[in-house]
Amino acid sequence: MSEADALRALMEADRWIDRVRSQKTHLPEITELTALEAKLRGLLKDLRDSEGALAPVQANLDTVAKESQRLRTRAKDLDDALSSSTASARELSAIQSELFHVRTLLAEREDRELELLVALEPAEARVESVKQLAQPGVRRRAELLETIAQLQSTLDDELVSLQRDRDERAVALSNSLRTRYDAALARVGTSGAAQVVEGRCDGCRLALSPLDYDRYRAQPPDTFMDCAECGRLLLP
Secondary structure: OOHHHHHHHHHHHHHHHHHHHHHHHOOHHHHHHHHHHHHHHHHHHHHHHHHHHHHHHHHHHHHHHHHHHHHHHHHHHHHHHHHHOOOOHHHHHHHHHHHHHHHHHHHHHHHHHHHHHHHHHHHHHHHHHHHHHHHHHHHHHHHHHHHHHHHHHHHHHHHHHHHHHHHHHHOOOOHHHHHHHHHHHHHHOOOOEEEEEOOEEOOOOOEOOHHHHHHHHOOOOOOOOEOOOOOOEEEO
8 A cells, every 4th residue: 555545544534533523512412402401591590580479479478378377266266255255344345356356357368368369370370381381391301412422422432443443544654654644633633634626725725825736746656745724744
């Protein structure tokens, strides 16, 4: 195998490795996941806002309900006291007065309970609505994460095989040429060599100057000049 053929084989191996690596991070499932997570973050904000609006209504309702229960208990105790009392007329009058006051307060608290219940219903409905909107997205997110993990694992296995093949191809190059190639690869990535297509380096996509193009065409077999722009070794 000529040096040019060996260099081309190594270039193709590295370009293929680069494509697979790029595929790992550009899966359509990743694009879908990114958009879905942005949507879910928006729904999460809506949920927090809805729960924030619900929380004070629920807290007020709990407080009023507790106070109403206390007043009911007190009213019952006063009723029982009136029913079984042998107290004086003055004491009975005091009990009746307190009972009237307690029942008045209880009626006010029950009215307030009703107002809070009316306010609570739409607030709870908003929270539930956001949760229902989010549920399909949450399920789809779990599916996408599993799919992405499986696909990337498959691509990782492929990369191991491609890297093994690449290492075998690299051995076919002379030490000096491999050193030049690896240095170019480290600088620009993807591959350390490129082909010239219609006067352009297909690595950096830039046209060679007329002088450089003449030099490129005049290169002896198995000698390789560097691209003046990107530094890749130019294949004949």
